[in-house]
Amino acid sequence: MNTITIDTIGQYEGETVTLSGWLVHKRSSGKVRFLVMRDGTGIAQVTLVKSEMDEKHFERYDSLTLESSIMVTGVVKKDDRAPGGYEILASQLNILQIAEEYPIAPKEHGVGFLLDHRHLWLRSSKQHAVLRIRHTVIQAARRFFDDRGFILLDAPIMTPVACEGTTTLFKTDYFEEQTAYLSQSGQLYMEAGAMAFRKVYCCGPTFRAEKSKTRRHLTEFWMIEPEVAFADLPDIMELTESLIVTIVKEVLSSNREELRTLGRDVSKLEVIESPFESLSYDRAVRVLRNEGVPFEWGKDFGGSDETLISGRFEKPVFIHRYPASSKPFYMKNDPEKSGVVLCMDLLAPEGYGEIVGGSAREEDPEILCQKLNDAGLSPETFSWYLDLRKYGSVPHAGFGMGIERTVAWICGIPHVRETIPFPRLLQRLYP
RNA sequence: UCCCCAGUAGCUCAGUUGGCAGAGCAGAUGGCUGUUAACCAUCGGGUCCGCGGUUCGAGUCCGUGCUGGGGAGCCA
Numbered sequence: 001m002n003t004i005t006i007d008t009i010g011q012y013e014g015e016t017v018t019l020s021g022w023l024v025h026k027r028s029s030g031k032v033r034f035l036v037m038r039d040g041t042g043i044a045q046v047t048l049v050k051s052e053m054d055e056k057h058f059e060r061y062d063s064l065t066l067e068s069s070i071m072v073t074g075v076v077k078k079d080d081r082a083p084g085g086y087e088i089l090a091s092q093l094n095i096l097q098i099a100e101e102y103p104i105a106p107k108e109h110g111v112g113f114l115l116d117h118r119h120l121w122l123r124s125s126k127q128h129a130v131l132r133i134r135h136t137v138i139q140a141a142r143r144f145f146d147d148r149g150f151i152l153l154d155a156p157i158m159t160p161v162a163c164e165g166t167t168t169l170f171k172t173d174y175f176e177e178q179t180a181y182l183s184q185s186g187q188l189y190m191e192a193g194a195m196a197f198r199k200v201y202c203c204g205p206t207f208r209a210e211k212s213k214t215r216r217h218l219t220e221f222w223m224i225e226p227e228v229a230f231a232d233l234p235d236i237m238e239l240t241e242s243l244i245v246t247i248v249k250e251v252l253s254s255n256r257e258e259l260r261t262l263g264r265d266v267s268k269l270e271v272i273e274s275p276f277e278s279l280s281y282d283r284a285v286r287v288l289r290n291e292g293v294p295f296e297w298g299k300d301f302g303g304s305d306e307t308l309i310s311g312r313f314e315k316p317v318f319i320h321r322y323p324a325s326s327k328p329f330y331m332k333n334d335p336e337k338s339g340v341v342l343c344m345d346l347l348a349p350e351g352y353g354e355i356v357g358g359s360a361r362e363e364d365p366e367i368l369c370q371k372l373n374d375a376g377l378s379p380e381t382f383s384w385y386l387d388l389r390k391y392g393s394v395p396h397a398g399f400g401m402g403i404e405r406t407v408a409w410i411c412g413i414p415h416v417r418e419t420i421p422f423p424r425l426l427q428r429l430y431p
Numbered sequence: 432u433c434c435c436c437a438g439u440a441g442c443u444c445a446g447u448u449g450g451c452a453g454a455g456c457a458g459a460u461g462g463c464u465g466u467u468a469a470c471c472a473u474c475g476g477g478u479c480c481g482c483g484g485u486u487c488g489a490g491u492c493c494g495u496g497c498u499g500g501g502g503a504g505c506c507a
Contacts, residue, residue, distance in 0.1 A: 109442060112499050303502090
């Protein structure tokens with residue numbers, strides 16, 4: 001007798017095995033009964049035939065409720081009628097626990113109800129598929145940087161000041177008389193890391209206390225943020241492009257089954273190849289105006305603007321060189337055009353919008369000081385950051401990729417709240 | 432912060448002109464030797480979001496508060 005998991009069941013045809021898991025569904029036709037179980041690796045159907053097993057075990061079926069934990073022993077049989085192609089003809093059914101009445105039915109539920117039961121919702125097949133793809137995305141991204149000689153350098157989550165200075169921060173007490181802020185980006189620390197290790201990245205949660213209520217926002221979300229010394233804007237655009245292509249290819253090869261569960265149109269992902277199109281902000285503004293949008297130069301693009309621009313391409317598209325007024329203080333001025341900074345955003349297709357934002361960083365201490373002042377931030381609180389420009393300042397650049405938005409796009413699901421195990425939203429801190 | 436929508440059984444929802452509170456699913460009980468969200472029969476299940484008002488009478492109309500959802504702004 002082998003204790004196995006469902007993902008490997010095909011290797012055991014004709015053998016007696018034991019599965020452990022949870023009851024997903026049961027159907028009875030009298031003396032032939034079916035139960036569908038999941039074990040975390042897959043789903044399998046178990047058949048109980050009264051005449052072919054111990055009656056005591058057969059009758060245990062009656063007391064089973066949804067999500068009861070069970071162990072089943074039986075022979076693996078190939079059967080096209082079973083979901084997955086294999087089923088277990090049971091000889092034993094052992095119960096670990098009879099579950100209380102399970103709140104999530106295989107029928108429809110409202111979003112609020114499901115989010116209240118997120119700790120249980122994770123068990124359903126669609127959520128399983130999304131979170132497995134999230135795993136692949138993070139693994140592929142980290143492997144991408146590891147393979148290129150980047151050092152993983154974890155950024156702090158509690159910080160003394162704003163990193164970007166503009167967005168709202170979560171505040172918390174830090175012992176007596178001090179305040180800590182939850183990090184909204186690891187970038188400034190990655191810049192310090194790049195001066196020490198040349199190529200670094202971090203991957204972790206970031207926090208923004210913005211009262212945003214859209215399908216693209218969470219108050220706690222994950223970013224992967226590389227930073228590279230002696231790099232300029234084209235360098236990190238190239239890096240971004242290979243990263244995205246690598247991630248999509250990895251999901252296509254590792255998660256076919258999950259993409260099928262989600263009903264994702266895979267052809268939309270199969271076209272994601274180098275090179276990506278690239279538009280300057282100026283050109284993007286002209287595109288919008290040609291479409292009849294009365295867009296004012298100097299403003300940032302709204303959601304509908306991004307959708308309109310990215311809708312013209314079937315691959316992700318870069319928009320670069322935005323007006324300095326709409327961007328944070330650390331971005332480097334474009335030497336060829338005043339009022340513009342050397343930055344880029346990557347917009348995902350199908351209306352998903354911005355998934356990456358990055359820039360060359362200002363390396364001149366005096367200009368950086370001026371930019372801090374212009375942003376209404378005091379250079380004193382950023383003195384450690386200004387040190388990086390005093391002791392061997394070099395050109396450097398980096399970007400941040402939003403994990404949840406990337407996963408939402410790859411999965412083709414409308415809202416980022418399903419792409420993280422326990423979403424934190426404007427009105428939701430539970431469970 | 433602003434705009435729009437919703438709140439009725441455990442869940443998803445219907446409820447007509449203001450006139451006895453409803454369905455499907457889930458649950459319980461029984462039946463069925465190949466079910467796929469099985470099927471058939473029977474049964475139990477309600478603070479109609481809270482408060483105030485109009486009315487002979489309010490789930491329904493009015494006011495107000497709360498909660499949730501969608502969108503805008505801002506952002507990844």
